[in-house]
Amino acid sequence: MKWHRIWAMVVRHLRQLPSDFNKLSSIVYWPFLDIVIFGFVGSWVDTFTMLDTTRLILITNVVLWQIVVRADFGVSLNLLEEIWAHNISNLFSTPLTIWEWICATFIEGIIMLLGITAFCVAVVYGLYGYNILSLGLWLVPIIFLMFLSGLSIGFFTSSLLIYWGARIQTLAWMIGWIFAPVSGAYHPITVLPECLQTVAHWLPLYYATESIRILLLDENPNPTMLLLKGYSLILVYLSLCIALFVTMFNFSKRRGLHRLKD
Amino acid sequence: MQLLNVRNLTKQYSENCIAVNNISFSLERGEVLGILGSNGAGKTTTIHMLLDLLTPTSGTITYFGKNFHKNRSESLQKIGFATTYARLPGHMTVYENLDIYGRLYGLNAHQRKTKITELLTMLEVIDLQNRQAGELSAGETTRVILAKAFLADPEIVLLDEPTASLDIDIAQAIREFICHQRDKGVSFLLTSHNMHEMTQVCDRIIVMQNGTILADSTPQQLAGNVSHAFLQLVLDDQQLEASIAYAERTNTNYQTLGPTITFEIDEHAVAQTLINLAQNGITYTQISIKKPTLEDYFLSITQKGKRL
Numbered sequence: 001m002k003w004h005r006i007w008a009m010v011v012r013h014l015r016q017l018p019s020d021f022n023k024l025s026s027i028v029y030w031p032f033l034d035i036v037i038f039g040f041v042g043s044w045v046d047t048f049t050m051l052d053t054t055r056l057i058l059i060t061n062v063v064l065w066q067i068v069v070r071a072d073f074g075v076s077l078n079l080l081e082e083i084w085a086h087n088i089s090n091l092f093s094t095p096l097t098i099w100e101w102i103c104a105t106f107i108e109g110i111i112m113l114l115g116i117t118a119f120c121v122a123v124v125y126g127l128y129g130y131n132i133l134s135l136g137l138w139l140v141p142i143i144f145l146m147f148l149s150g151l152s153i154g155f156f157t158s159s160l161l162i163y164w165g166a167r168i169q170t171l172a173w174m175i176g177w178i179f180a181p182v183s184g185a186y187h188p189i190t191v192l193p194e195c196l197q198t199v200a201h202w203l204p205l206y207y208a209t210e211s212i213r214i215l216l217l218d219e220n221p222n223p224t225m226l227l228l229k230g231y232s233l234i235l236v237y238l239s240l241c242i243a244l245f246v247t248m249f250n251f252s253k254r255r256g257l258h259r260l261k262d
Numbered sequence: 263m264q265l266l267n268v269r270n271l272t273k274q275y276s277e278n279c280i281a282v283n284n285i286s287f288s289l290e291r292g293e294v295l296g297i298l299g300s301n302g303a304g305k306t307t308t309i310h311m312l313l314d315l316l317t318p319t320s321g322t323i324t325y326f327g328k329n330f331h332k333n334r335s336e337s338l339q340k341i342g343f344a345t346t347y348a349r350l351p352g353h354m355t356v357y358e359n360l361d362i363y364g365r366l367y368g369l370n371a372h373q374r375k376t377k378i379t380e381l382l383t384m385l386e387v388i389d390l391q392n393r394q395a396g397e398l399s400a401g402e403t404t405r406v407i408l409a410k411a412f413l414a415d416p417e418i419v420l421l422d423e424p425t426a427s428l429d430i431d432i433a434q435a436i437r438e439f440i441c442h443q444r445d446k447g448v449s450f451l452l453t454s455h456n457m458h459e460m461t462q463v464c465d466r467i468i469v470m471q472n473g474t475i476l477a478d479s480t481p482q483q484l485a486g487n488v489s490h491a492f493l494q495l496v497l498d499d500q501q502l503e504a505s506i507a508y509a510e511r512t513n514t515n516y517q518t519l520g521p522t523i524t525f526e527i528d529e530h531a532v533a534q535t536l537i538n539l540a541q542n543g544i545t546y547t548q549i550s551i552k553k554p555t556l557e558d559y560f561l562s563i564t565q566k567g568k569r570l
Contacts, residue, residue, distance in 0.1 A: 002335075004365060008365030009362075009366075012351070016353045016354055085349055086349040089313075089315055089343075089345065090343075092315055093315060094363065095334070095335035095336075095366065096335075097335060250317070258316070
């Protein structure tokens with residue numbers, strides 16, 4: 001692996017950002033709208049419950065969910081952009097390897113993560129006067145767990161896109177949201193049927209959102225065990241999803257990467 | 263010195279679909295090797311296997327004396343590729359796009375700037391460097407992608423239909439650019455439908471049909487395999503009738519178009535035919551003799567293939 005090739009791919013996608021209205025709007029517009037809608041829904045629910053925690057939990061988890069979705073889109077849209085641009089043949093006829101492309105996606109994801117987190121924190125503070133960062137250092141492993149979950153979903157989706165191409169591109173927007181109901185981001189998983197609760201327990205996302213609840217509700221919060229479970233799962237899932245992506249990339253090469261056009 | 267050696271390369275998609283069937287060839291330093299063939303002959307499939315965009319079913323590819331699949335990145339560092347069928351990300355400018363490829367090949371900032379400016383100037387698209395790639399015409403995109411292929415001073419350049427769908431003057435400029443690069447020692451492997459282009463640019467041509475190599479020789483030798491020539495005469499009406507009668511009497515293939523008759527004869531029998539026409543009292547106002555070309559050879563073998 002060569003660093004200059006990894007960095008070239010990071011630059012390629014970051015450089016496109018300012019002039020790509022579609023991508024820019026997906027990074028800024030949807031998180032903003034989600035925070036506005038669920039912030040006010042939470043405020044409304046708090047008026048019934050006479051508590052002030054629903055809004056805080058909802059807003060914090062919605063922000064974290066944006067990290068999942070944007071990390072997911074970051075991977076799958078990076079691939080789709082190359083397919084739409086008929087650029088796959090150009091890229092992979094250079095010395096660039098698929099592992100370098102994966103590393104570049106990871107680095108770009110971290111840069112975007114910092115940007116999106118800062119944007120969401122600022123919006124939440126501006127609209128509701130609530131500083132998410134006041135949750136302290138526990139936020140770091142929780143945010144990173146959400147980020148890795150998003151990457152896993154993104155690599156899973158991309159493993160389908162790299163084989164079937166743009167004709168299944170809708171999956172890029174669909175697959176991530178399948179996990180929303182069982183992630184615990186928008187509501188506690190206790191409201192779910194038992195079978196879905198079982199599914200939730202196998203998802204690292206649940207351990208991240210549950211950790212947020214503990215941080216907001218407990219007097220002496222310590223989500224260590226939850227996070228350990230979450231990280232154990234995500235390491236397995238991320239490894240499997242990346243392995244699947246590389247395998248599907250090699251399968252796709254058997255049919256020819258040149259056929260991946262929009 | 264052989265820069266590329268291909269041995270028994272095969273691509274089989276299914277039991278009934280063999281795109282490339284056990285082909286072998288090599289490319290020497292400074293050589294321009296053309297792959298000629300009709301649609302579906304296996305030209306592009308071969309190029310894609312040579313770039314690792316498509317995994318071969320069997321066979322070996324050796325670049326610079328090393329196995330390609332074990333030394334993929336090292337080999338591709340010295341190989342440029344351009345195709346008419348690819349595009350570039352439309353939201354970035356021409357310069358930004360080429361800059362990314364310069365980075366992928368490991369050029370530093372100064373090298374990238376110098377090389378991009380030099381290539382865009384040579385290909386007469388320097389004025390487009392700040393234009394978004396999505397706004398370019400097909401011809402402009404082809405020239406920018408061609409510039410991409412030469413960014414890292416490659417030793418081998420693979421070109422897939424480099425002048426397809428381009429205006430005549432632009433296509434000629436690109437052919438001259440290729441010849442200029444060849445003179446600097448770059449080796450080329452290119453596919454094209456354009457026989458004139460292949461004759462003008464290639465030192466050697468491989469003719470492919472149905473995934474196999476039918477011939478591998480110089481354009482002149484391939485054309486020399488066709489033994490017939492075309493003798494074209496322009497005559498008045500009376501002489502035209504006499505010449506038709508002569509052709510039918512001597513069992514010579516001919517075609518007429520207005521006052522013109524074209525005889526298809528053995529290229530060594532041109533002089534004798536002219537003597538015979540004179541002896542039969544046939545006079546003409548204009549004469550032209552068309553020697554066999556690469557196109558005639560290609561048509562002769564592909565038609566033979568169809569008959570088979």
